[in-house]
Amino acid sequence: MEYNKRFVEFDAIKQAATESATGVVELATNAEALGTTNSVVLTPGNLNSRFLHGASTFAGMTGQTITHNLGHQNYKFLILQTASPAGFLGEVYAIKANNTTVIYNTGSATGAFEYLIFIHAA
Numbered sequence: 197m198e199y200n201k202r203f204v205e206f207d208a209i210k211q212a213a214t215e216s217a218t219g220v221v222e223l224a225t226n227a228e229a230l231g232t233t234n235s236v237v238l239t240p241g242n243l244n245s246r247f248l249h250g251a252s253t254f255a256g257m258t259g260q261t262i263t264h265n266l267g268h269q270n271y272k273f274l275i276l277q278t279a280s281p282a283g284f285l286g287e288v289y290a291i292k293a294n295n296t297t298v299i300y301n302t303g304s305a306t307g308a309f310e311y312l313i314f315i316h317a318a
Contacts, residue, residue, distance in 0.1 A: 221236070224236035226242045229242035246315050247314060248264055248315065254301045254307060259291075262297045263296050264313055268294055271292070273290050273297055275299060277307060277308075278308045278310050279308035283305040285305040286303025287301065287302045288300070
């Protein structure tokens, strides 16, 4: 009986946390972390679910396909050259699709790059 009483007392005094008041928070699910809600708190684990990363090499106008299987195009793509370009890099651009992004460079460079995908809600 004491347990039930304490639970009721806690339930009566808890308040939602805000930017200016302490209180109880709800942790976001990975799906909620991709959304725009302000009513849940991100954890390092689900914050990481908003990013994909990897490495590849430039392939000129043939393009280098990066498969991410997001199923949508609501994301940003960052490319960082990580090795000597092994030639003229030229302009670098990406063409997005629902499950892939193709990276092109207009020069002859074939050096390495790393990429980071910032995922938004689908």
